[in-house]
Amino acid sequence: MAIIFNEQSKTFKLDTSISSYIIKIYEGGYLLNLYYGRKIPENMIEGFAIRAKNASFSPADSVMGEGDFAPDSAPIEYGCDGAGDFRISAIKVRNHNGDSVTDLRYLSHKIYQGKPFIKDMPASFAEKDEATTLEITTVDKVTNLQVTLVYTVFEALGVMTKSVQIKNNSDKDMFIERAFSLCNDFPKMDFDLISLYGRHYFERKIERRALAHGLQGVESNKGISSHCQNPFVALVAKETDEERGEAYGFNLVYSGNFSALVECDYNDSARLIMGINPNHFSWKLRPAETFYTPEVVCVYSPNGLGEMSRTFHKFYNKHLIKWKRKYEKRPVLINSWEAAYFDINSEKLLDFAVAAKDLGIDMLVMDDGWFGHRNNDKSSLGDWFVNQEKFPDGLTPFIDKVHEIGLKFGIWFEPEMISPDSDLFRAHPDMCVHAKGRAPMLGRTQYVLDVSREDVRDLIWEQLDAILSANKIDYVKWDFNRYISDADSAILPADQKKEFFHRFILGTYDLMNRLTTKYPDILLESCSGGGGRFDPAMLYYSPQIWTSDNTDTIDRLSIQFGTSLCYPASSMGAHVSDYPRAFYGTKADVALWGSFGYELDIRKLTEEQKAEFKGHIAPLLVGLRKSYIHICKWVNFENWRGS
Numbered sequence: 001m002a003i004i005f006n007e008q009s010k011t012f013k014l015d016t017s018i019s020s021y022i023i024k025i026y027e028g029g030y031l032l033n034l035y036y037g038r039k040i041p042e043n044m045i046e047g048f049a050i051r052a053k054n055a056s057f058s059p060a061d062s063v064m065g066e067g068d069f070a071p072d073s074a075p076i077e078y079g080c081d082g083a084g085d086f087r088i089s090a091i092k093v094r095n096h097n098g099d100s101v102t103d104l105r106y107l108s109h110k111i112y113q114g115k116p117f118i119k120d121m122p123a124s125f126a127e128k129d130e131a132t133t134l135e136i137t138t139v140d141k142v143t144n145l146q147v148t149l150v151y152t153v154f155e156a157l158g159v160m161t162k163s164v165q166i167k168n169n170s171d172k173d174m175f176i177e178r179a180f181s182l183c184n185d186f187p188k189m190d191f192d193l194i195s196l197y198g199r200h201y202f203e204r205k206i207e208r209r210a211l212a213h214g215l216q217g218v219e220s221n222k223g224i225s226s227h228c229q230n231p232f233v234a235l236v237a238k239e240t241d242e243e244r245g246e247a248y249g250f251n252l253v254y255s256g257n258f259s260a261l262v263e264c265d266y267n268d269s270a271r272l273i274m275g276i277n278p279n280h281f282s283w284k285l286r287p288a289e290t291f292y293t294p295e296v297v298c299v300y301s302p303n304g305l306g307e308m309s310r311t312f313h314k315f316y317n318k319h320l321i322k323w324k325r326k327y328e329k330r331p332v333l334i335n336s337w338e339a340a341y342f343d344i345n346s347e348k349l350l351d352f353a354v355a356a357k358d359l360g361i362d363m364l365v366m367d368d369g370w371f372g373h374r375n376n377d378k379s380s381l382g383d384w385f386v387n388q389e390k391f392p393d394g395l396t397p398f399i400d401k402v403h404e405i406g407l408k409f410g411i412w413f414e415p416e417m418i419s420p421d422s423d424l425f426r427a428h429p430d431m432c433v434h435a436k437g438r439a440p441m442l443g444r445t446q447y448v449l450d451v452s453r454e455d456v457r458d459l460i461w462e463q464l465d466a467i468l469s470a471n472k473i474d475y476v477k478w479d480f481n482r483y484i485s486d487a488d489s490a491i492l493p494a495d496q497k498k499e500f501f502h503r504f505i506l507g508t509y510d511l512m513n514r515l516t517t518k519y520p521d522i523l524l525e526s527c528s529g530g531g532g533r534f535d536p537a538m539l540y541y542s543p544q545i546w547t548s549d550n551t552d553t554i555d556r557l558s559i560q561f562g563t564s565l566c567y568p569a570s571s572m573g574a575h576v577s578d579y580p581r582a583f584y585g586t587k588a589d590v591a592l593w594g595s596f597g598y599e600l601d602i603r604k605l606t607e608e609q610k611a612e613f614k615g616h617i618a619p620l621l622v623g624l625r626k627s628y629i630h631i632c633k634w635v636n637f638e639n640w641r642g643s
């Protein structure tokens, strides 16, 4: 059994094939995290220190008295705010009295086969015999706040997921001010913290630093997971490298503002919390309502980062990406963006299609510029109807011709945006994200559309659906090209304004759900100016993500290498382009590491180049992978981590 409860010692043991995790119900109902690491024998559930040391200034529970236990120095399973544990807390709820003391103690638990869904949120999934779940319900007896900690173990893969449900069991409103998905107390701080930082054009560089006393970590407050920090962190032993040493990897299944913080305290222990960023967040919880946090995927590897990465890859391919055709060979595509930018029309794209067919390419993707009166980035987002000047016969005859040539067809949208110069904005100026009395800021000459609102989602979905239902579309590229400022929704009351960011991302999920449910055969590739929203939640809907707007082969080496720390190779959109810094052969070797395509004017290729391109597309050979390893070595990335 992957999860057992020992009645005598009041201990839960959660096992995978390679890891164990132990929680104890301590005196007073405190939940303690006794162990997380290499798998240990079933009966080894006692003897773990609860570290009641150096707590001389720290208060104790009034019933238990000032003995050898203080919440501030114990390995608390889910750290609460204001009740004697002074470290960064995982939860803080303001009650009707106005204070936010939150003190959760054990109430009940249940263990069952399978894994529950998370309401309105993407999450990993499992058949009944693939996973076991433990739900521990805790309660704050004064406020009747009920918090359920949900753990699922995927025994075969060495993976555990954690999420939290927060329920108001009182008859008064409460306000959640922090609701982290994960809290993990480690008995030592002798770790390095690994994270993925970057910016537009240079996403997911690997950064490794030693933990130090105090607070450290990574966050996004840009409205999306962002190019700048990824919702991934790992804590690794000092000696850990690709092949050796312990690694604990954590990845949040969320596309909005996130926070992953580590606090090392006076006892040299480390607490990691991960979840929705509490900055710009609060949530009004009415009586009987439940708030669901996103989940964190936790991977433990005793054999270095390579094994950690491969476990994430296998897990995401099997248990997170929901596209039913995910194991089929992905189409090799030609994308019009770097080949033509906004200067597209039916004639030019049909020429592309003919040239693509000759090379053995499977699909033509019509990127930005086909709709409204869009000839540059200054107009038309929100007007998802065809540009008659560029496509005089309309979209359908053009798409049919692409299919007649023998290619699949893909189309580009940016559904969560609105241009000030658009019919949609002229009709509904209130639908852009803006704070009352302030002119909203522009980014790439566009505003953000307030998809936290259902009426806005309906309006935009109607337009997308009209295009998708009238045409045979095999692929959609879903873009998002600015961060979110002026965070507010016109329809939210004052005491709920800070719900905006989370509601926005739930709105995005709703739209993606509509698309993937009604059109389950469409291959969805998400994108955000390249890899600004490259996170596990997007992977749930879109089996591939455009990795970066940077298609320079040499830069791509480190971008793709960093991305592979937790995301599978098949999830990375990777194209051969006309960036000059390498030969086409090298470009293809690097792009073949991901889901492959081209992004250049293939009409201009010489006969010699055409012959070479045909060779790229021929069955992907082990030799190509070998040459990739060779390139990695050349630029000092010692190990191949592919899957």
Ligand code: DGJ
Residues within 6 Å of the ligand: 337, 367, 368, 412, 479, 481, 527, 528, 529, 530, 546, 548, 549
């Ligand atoms: C940003 C994307 O990353 C590009 O690939 C392209 O689709 C442009 N947007 C189009 O505006």
